[in-house]
Amino acid sequence: MKNKGASLTARLAAAPHIVWSVLFIAAPMLFVLYYAFTDKEGGFTLDNISQLGNASYLTIFMRSAAFAIVATAICLIVAYPLAYAISRATPKKQKIYLMLTMLPMWMNFLIRTYSIMAIIEDTGFINTLLTSMGLDPIHMINTDGSVIFGMVYNYLPYMVIPIYTVLSKLDTRLLEASQDLGCTPFWTFVRVVLPLSRSGVVSGITMVFVPSVSTFYISQKLGGSNFDLIGDTIERQFQTAYNYNLGAAMSLVLMVLILISMAVMNRYSDGEESVVV
Amino acid sequence: MSRLIELKNVSKSFDDAAVLRHIDLYIRDKEFVTLLGPSGCGKTTTLRIIGGFETPDEGDVFFDGKKINDLPPYKRPVNTVFQKYALFPHLNVYENVAFSLRLAKLPEIEISKKVKEMLKIVNLEGFEKRDVERLSGGQQQRVAIARALVGNPKVLLLDEPLGALDLKLRKDMQVELKKIQQRLGITFVYVTHDQEEALPMSDTVVVMDNGVIQQIGTPEDIYNEPANAFVADFIGESNILDGIMHEDELVEFAGHTLHCVDSGFSKDEPVDVVIRPEDVDIVPAGTVPLSGTVDTVTFKGVHYEIIVDVDGFKWMIQTTDYAAPGTVVGLRIMPEEIHVMKKSKYSDLYGDYSTYFDGLDDGSKEEKTKDEK
Numbered sequence: 001m002k003n004k005g006a007s008l009t010a011r012l013a014a015a016p017h018i019v020w021s022v023l024f025i026a027a028p029m030l031f032v033l034y035y036a037f038t039d040k041e042g043g044f045t046l047d048n049i050s051q052l053g054n055a056s057y058l059t060i061f062m063r064s065a066a067f068a069i070v071a072t073a074i075c076l077i078v079a080y081p082l083a084y085a086i087s088r089a090t091p092k093k094q095k096i097y098l099m100l101t102m103l104p105m106w107m108n109f110l111i112r113t114y115s116i117m118a119i120i121e122d123t124g125f126i127n128t129l130l131t132s133m134g135l136d137p138i139h140m141i142n143t144d145g146s147v148i149f150g151m152v153y154n155y156l157p158y159m160v161i162p163i164y165t166v167l168s169k170l171d172t173r174l175l176e177a178s179q180d181l182g183c184t185p186f187w188t189f190v191r192v193v194l195p196l197s198r199s200g201v202v203s204g205i206t207m208v209f210v211p212s213v214s215t216f217y218i219s220q221k222l223g224g225s226n227f228d229l230i231g232d233t234i235e236r237q238f239q240t241a242y243n244y245n246l247g248a249a250m251s252l253v254l255m256v257l258i259l260i261s262m263a264v265m266n267r268y269s270d271g272e273e274s275v276v277v
Numbered sequence: 278m279s280r281l282i283e284l285k286n287v288s289k290s291f292d293d294a295a296v297l298r299h300i301d302l303y304i305r306d307k308e309f310v311t312l313l314g315p316s317g318c319g320k321t322t323t324l325r326i327i328g329g330f331e332t333p334d335e336g337d338v339f340f341d342g343k344k345i346n347d348l349p350p351y352k353r354p355v356n357t358v359f360q361k362y363a364l365f366p367h368l369n370v371y372e373n374v375a376f377s378l379r380l381a382k383l384p385e386i387e388i389s390k391k392v393k394e395m396l397k398i399v400n401l402e403g404f405e406k407r408d409v410e411r412l413s414g415g416q417q418q419r420v421a422i423a424r425a426l427v428g429n430p431k432v433l434l435l436d437e438p439l440g441a442l443d444l445k446l447r448k449d450m451q452v453e454l455k456k457i458q459q460r461l462g463i464t465f466v467y468v469t470h471d472q473e474e475a476l477p478m479s480d481t482v483v484v485m486d487n488g489v490i491q492q493i494g495t496p497e498d499i500y501n502e503p504a505n506a507f508v509a510d511f512i513g514e515s516n517i518l519d520g521i522m523h524e525d526e527l528v529e530f531a532g533h534t535l536h537c538v539d540s541g542f543s544k545d546e547p548v549d550v551v552i553r554p555e556d557v558d559i560v561p562a563g564t565v566p567l568s569g570t571v572d573t574v575t576f577k578g579v580h581y582e583i584i585v586d587v588d589g590f591k592w593m594i595q596t597t598d599y600a601a602p603g604t605v606v607g608l609r610i611m612p613e614e615i616h617v618m619k620k621s622k623y624s625d626l627y628g629d630y631s632t633y634f635d636g637l638d639d640g641s642k643e644e645k646t647k648d649e650k
Contacts, residue, residue, distance in 0.1 A: 174363050176330055176359070177359055180350050180357045181377040182381070182428065196365075227493070247352050
C-alpha cells in the first residue's frame with residue numbers, strides 16, 4: 001500500500017487533464033459512436049456503416065489510402081537523408097538546419113496551401129514565368145501530383161523531426177564499434193544506423209500518414225473537384241449534406257483503419273517506444 | 278619477438294591543443310602492453326591511432342612493418358573493447374558476438390560454433406538469447422570482449438575496459454583477461470589510469486603524461502627504477518626529496534649524507550631521491566642518522582601507515598611496527614632502497630605527504646589534486 005497523500009496529490013494534479021479528456025476526447029467520441037449507429041430519428045441502425053460498403057465509397061477509401069501511402073513514402077525518402085545530414089552536422093549548424101526545417105510550420109497551414117496554389121496554378125507563378133520565357137505552360141494544379149505534393153510539403157517536418165531525434169541520440173561509439181568489427185561505412189549504415197533509427201521512422205510514418213489520409217483541405221485546394229478523398233466526403237456530410245449519421249460512420253471507420261495501421265506499425269518499432277500521434 | 282605495431286614520432290592535436298608529442302613506441306607480438314597515465318595524458322588517443330579512429334598529424338604507424346596511417350578501422354586486423362562497451366542495443370548477445378562473422382558471410386553452423394566457443398571463454402554460456410541491455414556491467418563487459426575476440430584479431434585494444442565495474446569484479450576480470458590473453462596468444466594493448474590494474478597484468482607498462490611517454494619498462498622496472506618524480510609518484514606511493522649527489526654512491530638529503538647504490542651523476546648534482554614507504558624501517562631514535570616525530574598512524578590491515586614529520590617534510594612509512602603519535606622515531610633506510618633520479622620538470626611537485634588525507638585514496642590516482650602539494 002503506497003501512502004495515500006501522494007496518490008491524492010497525484011490525482012489532483014491529474015484532474016485538469018481528466019476533465020479535459022472527458023470533455024474534449026471521450027464525449028465527442030461518444031457522439032461519433034451515437035451518430036454512426038443511429039438514423040435521423042435517433043433509432044438504432046447499421047445502415048450508415050453498411051452504406052460505406054458500396055463501390056463509390058470504397059473507391060474513395062482506397063484512393064485516400066493510396067495518396068497517403070505515396071505521400072508518406074516520398075516524405076520518408078526525402079526526410080531520412082535530410083535528418084541524417086542534420087544529425088551529423090556541428091551542434092550549431094544542427095540548430096540552424098532544424099529551424100529551417102520547422103520554419104514552414106510557423107506559417108498557417110491554410111496560407112501555406114494557398115501559396116502552393118498560387119505557385120502552381122495554370123496562371124500561377126511558375127506558368128507565368130514559363131510563358132514569359134516563351135515556353136509552354138504546364139498544367140499542374142488539380143492533378144494527383146499536386147495533391148501529393150501538398151501533402152509532402154505540409155507534413156515533411158513531421159517525418160524529419162522524429163528521425164532526426166533518434167539519429168542525433170545515436171551513440172557514435174556504436175558506429176566506431178561497427179567499423180572496428182569490419183563494416184565499411186555503407187554496411188555500418190545498413191546494419192547499425194538503420195535498425196537503430198527504426199523507432200523514429202515508425203513515428204514519422206505515423207505522423208505523416210494519419211493527417212495525409214484524413215486531409216480534406218489539401219485535396220480541395222490542390223485537387224479541385226476532380227476527385228474526393230475520404231476527408232472531403234466526411235466534410236461534405238456535415239457541411240452540405242447535413243447527414244451527420246453517415247459522416248460519423250465514415251469518421252468511425254477511418255479511425256478504426258488508422259488504429260489498425262498504427263497497431264501494425266507498432267509491431268515494427270522496438271516495442272519500447274510505442275508510437276505517439 | 279618481432280615488432281608487431283610501431284609508432285614513429287607520432288604527434289596529434291585537437292583544436293590546436295597538443296595531445297600527443299612525438300611518441301615513439303613499439304609493441305611486440307603476443308605482448309600485454311599497458312598505456313598508463315592520468316586522464317588527458319594521451320593514452321586513449323594513442324590507442325585510437327592504433328585502432329584507426331584517429332590519424333596522426335605527424336609521424337607514422339606501422340603494422341607488421343607496413344605503414345597503415347591511412348588504413349580505415351574496418352581493414353585493420355585489430356579489434357577494440359570500447360570504454361562502456363558500445364554493444365549494439367538492437368542485437369542480442371549471440372548476434373552481438375556474431376556481428377563480424379556475419380559480415381564475413383560464414384555458414385551459420387560455423388558462426389554458431391565460434392560464438393558458443395567464445396561465450397564459453399568469457400563464461401557466458403547460455404546467455405545467447407539475452408538482451409544486452411538487461412545484462413549487468415560485468416556481463417556486458419564479457420560480451421564486448423567476446424565480440425572483439427571472435428574474429429581472431431592479431432591485436433586486442435582495450436580502452437579502460439574495467440572502469441565501470443566495482444572493485445571486486447575488477448580484480449576478477451583482471452585475472453581473467455590475463456588468462457584469456459595467454460590462452461589465445463594474442464597481443465593486448467590496454468589503456469588505464471589505474472596503476473593497480475597495470476602492474477599485475479602487464480608485460481610492459483608505458484607511463485604517459487601530457488602527451489609524452491615518461492617511461493617504458495616491465496612493471497618491476499617502473500616500480501623499482503622510476504625514471505622521474507612523475508613516474509615515482511604515479512606508480513605506488515613515494516617519498517620524493519631534494520638531494521645532492523656528492524659522488525658515486527653518496528647522496529645527501531634531509532640534512533644527512535647516506536650511502537646509496539646509484540652512480541653516474543656529476544659531482545654535487547642536484548637530484549630527486551625516491552624512497553618507497555615500505556622500504557623505511559622504524560627504529561629507536563638515535564640509532565640511525567635520520568629521525569622525526571610521528572604525526573598520524575592509520576591501521577591498514579597488513580601494515581600501519583605512519584606519517585612522520587622530519588624537519589617539516591612529511592614522510593609516509595608503511596610498517597608492521599606500531600609507533601604512537603608524538604613519539605620521536607629513527608628512520609632506517611638501506612643503501613639499495615635509496616633511488617636517485619635526475620631532476621625533471623616534475624621535481625618538487627610530488628612526494629610530500631603534508632596534505633595527505635587517507636580518505637581520498639581509492640587506488641586510482643586521478644582524483645588526487647597535484648597543485649595542493
